[in-house]
Amino acid sequence: MLDGVEYYSCVCGSPDHTLRFILDLDPEWPTIYTEIMMSHYQPWYKRVWIGIKYMFGMDTSDHFGCWEIKHEDADKMINMLTKLKNVNKINKEKLNE
Numbered sequence: 001m002l003d004g005v006e007y008y009s010c011v012c013g014s015p016d017h018t019l020r021f022i023l024d025l026d027p028e029w030p031t032i033y034t035e036i037m038m039s040h041y042q043p044w045y046k047r048v049w050i051g052i053k054y055m056f057g058m059d060t061s062d063h064f065g066c067w068e069i070k071h072e073d074a075d076k077m078i079n080m081l082t083k084l085k086n087v088n089k090i091n092k093e094k095l096n097e
């Protein structure tokens with residue numbers, strides 16, 4: 001049961017730095033999924049090489065990006081986390097009945 005999808009842009013304004021949070025209030029497995037858009041600024045053969053290095057456990061540490069939440073989005077994110085927390089609390093109460 002999806003309860004909402006929210007997008008969060010980075011303070012830098014880059015469209016590559018947009019996160020999508022999906023709140024799923026399924027009583028069996030309530031969770032929040034996070035999706036990140038992968039950038040395609042490298043040519044295809046470099047992306048394949050990065051993928052091969054990743055598959056064989058080689059160093060890919062230089063391919064991390066950064067995302068910084070906007071302060072005005074904090075309440076929106078807290079609201080989503082509170083919904084998840086409340087579903088977990090209700091499920092625990094049901095288990096104890």
Ligand SMILES: [Zn+2]
Pocket residue numbers: 010011012013014017066067068
């Ligand atoms: Zn950014």
